[in-house]
Amino acid sequence: xxxxxxxxxxxxxxxxxxxxxxxxxxxxxxxxxxxxxxxxxxxxxxxxxxxxxxxxxxxxxxxxxxxxxxxxxxxxxxxxxxxxxxxxxxxxxxxxxxxxxxxxxxxxxxxxxxxxxxxxxxxxxxxxxxxxxxxxxxxxxxxxxxxxxxxxxxxxxxxxxxxxxxxxxxxxxxxxxxxxxxxxxxxxxxxxxxxxxxxxxxxxxxxxxxxxxxxxxxxxxxxxxxxxxxxxxxxxxxxxxxxxxxxxxxxxxxxxxxxxxxxxxxxxxxxxxxxxxxxxxxxxxxxxxxxxxxxxxxxxxxxxxxxxxxxxxxxxxxxxxxxxxxxxxxxxxxxxxxxxxxxxxxxxxxxxxxxxxxxxxxxxxxxxxxxxxxxxxxx
Numbered sequence: 001x002x003x004x005x006x007x008x009x010x011x012x013x014x015x016x017x018x019x020x021x022x023x024x025x026x027x028x029x030x031x032x033x034x035x036x037x038x039x040x041x042x043x044x045x046x047x048x049x050x051x052x053x054x055x056x057x058x059x060x061x062x063x064x065x066x067x068x069x070x071x072x073x074x075x076x077x078x079x080x081x082x083x084x085x086x087x088x089x090x091x092x093x094x095x096x097x098x099x100x101x102x103x104x105x106x107x108x109x110x111x112x113x114x115x116x117x118x119x120x121x122x123x124x125x126x127x128x129x130x131x132x133x134x135x136x137x138x139x140x141x142x143x144x145x146x147x148x149x150x151x152x153x154x155x156x157x158x159x160x161x162x163x164x165x166x167x168x169x170x171x172x173x174x175x176x177x178x179x180x181x182x183x184x185x186x187x188x189x190x191x192x193x194x195x196x197x198x199x200x201x202x203x204x205x206x207x208x209x210x211x212x213x214x215x216x217x218x219x220x221x222x223x224x225x226x227x228x229x230x231x232x233x234x235x236x237x238x239x240x241x242x243x244x245x246x247x248x249x250x251x252x253x254x255x256x257x258x259x260x261x262x263x264x265x266x267x268x269x270x271x272x273x274x275x276x277x278x279x280x281x282x283x284x285x286x287x288x289x290x291x292x293x294x295x296x297x298x299x300x301x302x303x304x305x306x307x308x309x310x311x312x313x314x315x316x317x318x319x320x321x322x323x324x325x326x327x328x329x330x331x332x333x334x335x336x337x338x339x340x341x342x343x344x345x346x347x348x349x350x351x352x353x354x355x356x357x358x359x360x361x362x363x364x365x366x367x368x369x370x371x372x373x374x375x376x377x378x379x
Contacts, residue, residue: 004101007075011105015071022063023056030055044135051131057124061113061272066306068109069279072102073302076287083291095349098284106280114273118251125248156180161192174206176231186212187229195230203230246321264321267331271313278338279306285345309338 037043079085150159162173174192178185189209206229214221246265254266319325
């Protein structure tokens, strides 16, 4: 019991430190990515915080899986490096005795990964898609950020505003370049505002500006000043909501969804907690290290195993989504192979004097098949 409590405290401390580092790196990377999209006019600046939170919920199952794997591996490796495992084996105890305290630590994480993958992550992806789609459906001028050129949804008009004041529909120092066929029109104004005509039409009303039409130096070039000028910028058309992607669909709907993409996503969600559990168990025999050698190589190998395992899960998901494999025969073989590998690693790392070690079992088998003659001691 003393050993179990000490191991639980060490595993919790290692998991806390590992999760803090991984989560900080992920938050920084996500923040840079979403701020870049906001600066490029792909998402609304007011939605940045919400999108970061949704992205964190999306990546959290992977972070928790890697955290649990590295935590167990680090603790086992430290025990080997400090020669504690030598004392452990010399006391006649087996490496299998580590399974119970490690599972006591890891099972709550496995349950958390399963709950997030099955329920929380699809909700976060759905809300993130809604934020992006809502921004894409906004009027052209509302999507313009001050100091940036922005192309309209019809791809024949470019907007530029120097600043905004008051509501988001009021902008100052507006530049609009419209190309229709071979005719180019440039309009500049001190102020612009979007107004509706009550019938779904959206108009950009410019005040105190100039309008240039045609090519300068040509006979058809026109220039005029105006106090108020209206141009249609968008027409509100009812847009039918498309189907959500498979990764943003709830698990209950995926179970009833016979599509290939739905089955592929369901395979990934079922496999996430299984992956977390198997990696936790694999970390116990994988943590072996020579006390006289460093532990960096051990950690690098573990990271390569994690990346390979995750990518293989994604490959199986893609295989089902593309119709190359059936869900019933694709979701379990990879996890079964890893489970057998875990058992093989345990058998390899067991104390050589333990009764369940392969060498001991093989020696006992040979003695049964070839018993020593009477009066001759068995070797």
